Amino acid sequence: MYRALATTVLVVHFAFLAYVILGGFVAWRWPKAFWPHLAAAAWGLAVVSVPLTCPLTYVEHWARRRAGETGVSRGFIDQYIEGVLYPERYTHLLQVMVGVLVVGSYVGVYVRYRNRRDTKRGTKEMSEPPATV
DSSP: OHHHHHHHHHHHHHHHHHHHHHGGGHHHHOGGGHHHHHHHHHHHHHHHHTTOOOHHHHHHHHHHHHTTSOOOOSOHIIIIIBTTTBOGGGHHHHHHHHHHHHHHHHHHHHHHHHHHHHHHHHHHHHHSOOOOO
């Protein structure tokens, strides 16, 4: 049971990481998704900038110890991403690229929001009768 919990937490962790990286693009379609993504991105930035342990990492390590496995001493990114999906020497470059991607998605959210607002305003102005003098 604890092994299944650890695996589930691992899957949730990968999903959260994908959301931090790509979730800003969800707000292009659903602008209200911007605020939850901003919170997730801020948490992601804090975890890589400040020595914080993500609660998901803590739960995964706890579940692995309860399942009789040796506890993992490294964090999620250090254990499953660095050196596995890319060489460790590219960590800083990838962090910068993720930051640019997230900021770029936010620029897209702003542009789409502004265009929608301007389109609605233009439609409203066209439907109003002309002012009489």
